[in-house]
Amino acid sequence: MASSSFQASWLALVLVAALGTALAPLRAEAARAFFIFGDSLVDNGNNNYLTTTARADSPPYGIDYPTHRPTGRFSNGFNIPDFISQEIGSQPTLPYLSPELRGQRLLVGANFASAGIGILNDTGVQFINVIRMYQQLEYFRQYQQRVSALIGPGRTRKLVNQALVLITVGGNDFVNNYFLVPYSARSRQYSLPNYVRFVISEFKKQLMRLHDLGARRVLVTGTGPLGCVPAELAMRGRNGQCVAELQQAASLYNPQLLQMLKDLNNKYKSQVFIAANTQLMHNNFIANPRAYGFITAKVACCGQGPYNGIGLCTVASTLCPNRDQYAFWDPFHPSQKANRLIVQQIMSGSTKYMDPINVSTIMALDSRL
Numbered sequence: 128m129a130s131s132s133f134q135a136s137w138l139a140l141v142l143v144a145a146l147g148t149a150l151a152p153l154r155a156e157a158a159r160a161f162f163i164f165g166d167s168l169v170d171n172g173n174n175n176y177l178t179t180t181a182r183a184d185s186p187p188y189g190i191d192y193p194t195h196r197p198t199g200r201f202s203n204g205f206n207i208p209d210f211i212s213q214e215i216g217s218q219p220t221l222p223y224l225s226p227e228l229r230g231q232r233l234l235v236g237a238n239f240a241s242a243g244i245g246i247l248n249d250t251g252v253q254f255i256n257v258i259r260m261y262q263q264l265e266y267f268r269q270y271q272q273r274v275s276a277l278i279g280p281g282r283t284r285k286l287v288n289q290a291l292v293l294i295t296v297g298g299n300d301f302v303n304n305y306f307l308v309p310y311s312a313r314s315r316q317y318s319l320p321n322y323v324r325f326v327i328s329e330f331k332k333q334l335m336r337l338h339d340l341g342a343r344r345v346l347v348t349g350t351g352p353l354g355c356v357p358a359e360l361a362m363r364g365r366n367g368q369c370v371a372e373l374q375q376a377a378s379l380y381n382p383q384l385l386q387m388l389k390d391l392n393n394k395y396k397s398q399v400f401i402a403a404n405t406q407l408m409h410n411n412f413i414a415n416p417r418a419y420g421f422i423t424a425k426v427a428c429c430g431q432g433p434y435n436g437i438g439l440c441t442v443a444s445t446l447c448p449n450r451d452q453y454a455f456w457d458p459f460h461p462s463q464k465a466n467r468l469i470v471q472q473i474m475s476g477s478t479k480y481m482d483p484i485n486v487s488t489i490m491a492l493d494s495r496l
Contacts, residue, residue, distance in 0.1 A: 159289060160234065160290035162239070163294075164240055164292070164294040164296065164337075165240040166241070166243065166245070166295060166296050166299055167242030167243065167459070168460065169206060169295045170201065170238070170242045171200050171219070171221075173239070177258070179242075179243065182199065183197060183242070188202070189204070191463055201457065201459070201460040202462070205463050207469060208238060208293060210467050211486070215486075217235060220237055220238045221238065233270070233273060233274050237267075239263040239270075240263070241258035244299065245296060246326050247300055248261070250299050251304070264337065267340055271283055287342065288341055288343050289344075290342070293345075297349070298350045301373060301377075302373070302459075306373060323380050327380070331391065345399055347388055347401065348403040349403065350377045350380055350406060352374060352377055352409050354370030354377070355425075357458045358427075358437075361433040361458070362436065384402065401482070401484065403481055404482070408480060412454040412465060413425075413454070419454070422453070423453060427456065428453040428455065428462060429447070429456060430444050434458075435458065439457075451463075
C-alpha cells in the first residue's frame with residue numbers, strides 16, 4: 128500500500144513538472160509585454176554598446192542598484208521603466224542591444240531607448256553614436272520579426288497589441304538643441320513657438336508609425352520643468368531661480384503635446400495614447416521638496432560646482448551620502464526615489480496628472496477584455 132501510494136505521488140509530481148514545463152512559454156507570453164522608447168530618462172543600457180559620450184556605465188552610477196554596479200541607467204538605482212515593470216508584475220526589460228535578449232526573454236518586451244536623442248534627428252549630434260527615434264522604431268520592427276520566428280506572426284501581433292508602451296522624449300530637443308548654444312542653428316531657423324509646433328508635428332509622425340507597428344497602449348510623458356534641473360540652474364540660473372526661457376519652452380510644449388495625443392486618439396477612435404504630466408509631478412518636488420522627503424530639489428546628489436550641476440557625475444564628483452534625500456541624482460536626472468514617486472502618479476494619479484486615465488485603470492480595463 129505504501130509502495131502504491133509512493134508511485135501515485137511520484138506520478139503526480141512528474142505530471143505537475145511536465146505540465147509546468149509545457150506551460151512555461153505560455154506563462155511568459157501571457158505576462159504583459161513592455162516596450163520603452165526615448166532618451167536617457169528611460170535608457171537602461173543600450174548606450175553601453177555604442178561608441179558615445181552619452182553613457183552611464185561607470186561608478187557612482189548604479190550605487191543603489193541591487194548589484195551596486197553601474198548598469199547604463201542614468202540613476203543611482205532604478206529608473207522609471209524599472210518601477211513600471213514592478214508595478215505591472217513583469218520582469219525588467221533588457222536593452223535591445225543586449226546579447227541576453229533572446230529566446231523567452233524576448234516575450235517580456237524590450238527597451239529601445241538611447242541617452243542623448245530627441246524627436247529631431249539633429250538633436251544630440253554632439254553625442255556621436257546614439258539610437259535616434261527612427262532607428263528605435265526600426266529596431267521595434269526587427270524585434271517583431273525575431274519574435275515571429277519564435278512564436279509565429281499571429282501570437283506576435285497579439286503580444287504587441289496587448290503590450291504597454293512607454294515613450295519619453297522631447298526634453299533634449301530644447302536642452303541639447305535649440306538652447307544648447309547661443310544662436311543655435313534651430314534658434315536662428317525658428318522662433319520658440321514655431322519650433323515647438325515643428326517638434327510636435329515630427330513627434331506626431333513617430334507616434335503614428337508606432338501605431339502602425341501595432342502599439343495600442345502608449346504612455347507618453349511630457350517634458351519636466353526644463354529650466355529647474357541643477358545643470359541649468361548652474362549654467363544659466365540667477366539666484367537659484369529656474370531659467371525662464373526653458374520654462375517657457377516646457378509650458379508651450381506640454382499643452383500642445385496633450386492636444387496632439389487627443390487628436391490621435393480621436394483619429395484612431397480609441398484611447399491609444401495616455402499623457403503623463405511629468406512637468407507637474409516634478410513641480411511638486413521643486414515647490415515643496417520636504418513634503419516628499421527631500422532636503423533639496425535644486426542641488427544634485429552627484430556632481431560638482433554650483434548646485435552640483437556642472438559636468439558629469441564621476442568618481443571624482445561630490446557624492447551625497449543619502450541619495451533618497453535628493454530629488455536629482457545628477458545634473459539632469461531624477462534620483463531613484465524621485466523616479467519611484469513619479470511612477471506612483473503614473474500608476475494611480477488623478478486626471479490632473481494622467482489624461483485620460485492612469486495605468487492602473489488601463490490594466491483593470493484591459494484585464495476584462
